[in-house]
Amino acid sequence: MRGDGETELAESTVGSGTERAESTVGPETERAESTMNSRTEPAGSTMNSRTEPAGSHVDSRMEPPESAAGPEWWARAVVYQVYVRSFADSDGDGVGDLAGVRSRLGYLELLGVDAVWLSPVYPSPGVDHGYDVSDPRDVDPLFGTLDDFDGLLADARRHGIRVIIDLVPNHTSDQHEWFRAAVSAAPGSPERARYHFRGGAAPPNNWQSVFGGPAWTRVAPDDEWYLHLFAPGQPDLNWAHAEVREDLEKTLRFWCDRGVDGVRIDVAHGLAKAEGLPDDRRQPGWTVLTEDAPDPRFDQDGVHEVHRLIRGVLDRYPGRMAIGEVIVRDDARWAAYVRPDELHLAFHFGLLNCAFAADEIRECIDRTLAAAGDTPAVWTIANHDNPHPVTRYGSLERARAMALVTLALPGSAYLYNGEELGLPDVDLPDSALQDPAWQLSDGVRRGRDGCRVPLPWEGEGPGYGFTTGEPWLPMPESYGELTAADQLEDPVSTLSLYRQALELRKEHPAFRGDEVEWFGAPEGCLAFRRVGTTLVCALNTSERPVPLPPGDVLLTSAPLEANGDLPPNTAAWLA
Ligand code: GLC
Numbered sequence: 132m133r134g135d136g137e138t139e140l141a142e143s144t145v146g147s148g149t150e151r152a153e154s155t156v157g158p159e160t161e162r163a164e165s166t167m168n169s170r171t172e173p174a175g176s177t178m179n180s181r182t183e184p185a186g187s188h189v190d191s192r193m194e195p196p197e198s199a200a201g202p203e204w205w206a207r208a209v210v211y212q213v214y215v216r217s218f219a220d221s222d223g224d225g226v227g228d229l230a231g232v233r234s235r236l237g238y239l240e241l242l243g244v245d246a247v248w249l250s251p252v253y254p255s256p257g258v259d260h261g262y263d264v265s266d267p268r269d270v271d272p273l274f275g276t277l278d279d280f281d282g283l284l285a286d287a288r289r290h291g292i293r294v295i296i297d298l299v300p301n302h303t304s305d306q307h308e309w310f311r312a313a314v315s316a317a318p319g320s321p322e323r324a325r326y327h328f329r330g331g332a333a334p335p336n337n338w339q340s341v342f343g344g345p346a347w348t349r350v351a352p353d354d355e356w357y358l359h360l361f362a363p364g365q366p367d368l369n370w371a372h373a374e375v376r377e378d379l380e381k382t383l384r385f386w387c388d389r390g391v392d393g394v395r396i397d398v399a400h401g402l403a404k405a406e407g408l409p410d411d412r413r414q415p416g417w418t419v420l421t422e423d424a425p426d427p428r429f430d431q432d433g434v435h436e437v438h439r440l441i442r443g444v445l446d447r448y449p450g451r452m453a454i455g456e457v458i459v460r461d462d463a464r465w466a467a468y469v470r471p472d473e474l475h476l477a478f479h480f481g482l483l484n485c486a487f488a489a490d491e492i493r494e495c496i497d498r499t500l501a502a503a504g505d506t507p508a509v510w511t512i513a514n515h516d517n518p519h520p521v522t523r524y525g526s527l528e529r530a531r532a533m534a535l536v537t538l539a540l541p542g543s544a545y546l547y548n549g550e551e552l553g554l555p556d557v558d559l560p561d562s563a564l565q566d567p568a569w570q571l572s573d574g575v576r577r578g579r580d581g582c583r584v585p586l587p588w589e590g591e592g593p594g595y596g597f598t599t600g601e602p603w604l605p606m607p608e609s610y611g612e613l614t615a616a617d618q619l620e621d622p623v624s625t626l627s628l629y630r631q632a633l634e635l636r637k638e639h640p641a642f643r644g645d646e647v648e649w650f651g652a653p654e655g656c657l658a659f660r661r662v663g664t665t666l667v668c669a670l671n672t673s674e675r676p677v678p679l680p681p682g683d684v685l686l687t688s689a690p691l692e693a694n695g696d697l698p699p700n701t702a703a704w705l706a
Contacts, residue, residue, distance in 0.1 A: 205452040206507040208245035209633055212547045214515045215250050217585040220598035229275035233283045236290045243633030246293035248395050256306050258364035259567050263304035267382045284390050293392035300379050301401035302365040310366050314350050325375055326366050327358035337410045338428055342568045360428055362567040370402045383444040387451055399455030403433030430459040438473040462502035469506040476509050483511055487524045489657040489672045508542030513550045519582050522556040531628055531688035532670055532702035538632045539668035541645045549586050552613050553625035556581035563605055589616035631686055641666035641706040653677050670702040
């Protein structure tokens with residue numbers, strides 16, 4: 132488990148999730164009661180069900196972008212996040228690469244995902260493992276070449292898998308040619324105008340970096356300060372500058388012309404800063420998600436111009452999409468990012484911040500759907516910035532149950548590599564830690580390395596089929612019990628559960644309908660149906676078994692009780 136400091140990091144990535152999750156576990160009787168009584172169905176000791184005829188949705192997966200049949204592919208897609216350096220290493224240097232991803236496309240097809248989202252593979256000094264980009268239109272030799280990228284794209288198509296790349300518009304690396312030119316140029320020069328440079332004896336304002344410490348660093352002892360909301364190696368771009376906007380358009384066209392299907396926008400709530408860079412007047416420790424006063428660093432109105440620009444470019448490439456990492460303080464502001472002329476989708480992160488508590492999960496689902504409105508909702512319980520679900524929820528059973536909840540919901544679902552193997556976080560020794568959020572921290576925070584340990588594919592350590600060399604983060608022996616090869620053979624493995632869930636989600640007619648209808652459920656439980664269909668998902672977060680609603684059981688995250696009841700820490704799909 133992570134220490135308290137995770138909260139500060141979470142501010143940048145998913146809000147104060149960990150802290151909130153830990154502090155709110157446990158019954159919230161009042162809210163639970165009103166929740167259960169708020170539906171027409173009677174609450175009670177069983178979950179109640181109704182049946183309606185199933186529909187006949189046909190998935191639009193891999194249809195040509197021009198196709199008018201059904202919703203766009205991204206509206207219901209299951210997208211698998213490949214953290215490239217941890218996925219598969221083809222050349223034995225201990226770091227995953229594009230050829231490694233290419234070699235495992237068969238696995239991803241077998242798993243049944245519609246698309247992959249690749250973490251950044253651009254040339255980068257790797258201060259933030261690729262989120263510090265020195266050239267957004269090339270590939271770092273560590274990961275391969277542009278030819279490897281094209282080859283991966285072509286192979287992915289053959290496997291029926293679309294490809295989304297990660298764009299990092301808020302900042303560059305300090306090794307980007309623009310920043311290097313800025314450092315060599317004089318204060319007030321045009322070279323410095325693309326970033327936020329300011330003079331003075333003290334930092335220009337009190338802003339804190341998301342990773343810890345002041346958000347300002349001097350380029351040299353007597354020189355100006357520059358702004359970096361993340362690591363010092365990630366200077367923030369000045370989005371008021373025309374060249375910055377033009378360069379992003381060029382980058383988007385570069386990758387769209389190569390054939391990528393979409394872009395994930397890193398820190399989509401960043402980019403624009405409050406006019407005049409005023410001091411942050413909020414309480415120390417307040418996070419972007421939890422307080423009422425605006426954060427001058429994030430979610431400024433000017434950001435929407437950038438998202439309109441992105442949309443303008445993508446609209447010229449039919450079938451392409453943008454999904455934003457959007458972390459803001461209220462749902463109305465969040466919804467602005469997915470207006471019709473802005474991003475197609477945005478992560479809401481509600482579910483990622485929920486404890487394993489039925490009433491809280493239900494509230495998260497309602498909030499996320501309400502915020503999304505007519506836009507497809509995006510569900511995720513894992514990414515490269517947060518502890519794996521097994522660790523966050525406290526057990527594999529709970530993580531498996533939450534996988535079924537997530538995959539039953541309308542909209543699209545984003546999985547994080549290793550989630551399908553039920554990997555727990557690894558408690559790494561200090562000497563192995565690499566995350567800047569750890570390097571810059573006060574020594575209490577553990578950073579995000581624990582969820583980035585490479586995937587065990589098969590065989591023995593130290594590389595477990597991930598690499599023939601030494602993995603960039605040490606893989607524990609316990610990962611040897613969780614290899615993909617072993618799990619493929621085991622019908623009750625977590626991998627088999629995900630495969631079955633994805634297949635049902637794709638093939639079964641009950642998986643349609645964009646709304647959720649709640650059933651009455653005993654305390655600590657929830658059950659919902661996709662409106663207009665027969666699909667019911669039931670979850671038991673309480674400590675005792677409960678009767679299931681009527682219906683044919685399609686899939687459960689653990690065996691049912693002998694009498695057919697749903698055990699604690701378990702979810703079931705019925706139709
Ligand atoms: C996003 C990424 C995170 C990165 C940060 C700075 O939150 O998900 O990994 O550290 O942006 O680019």
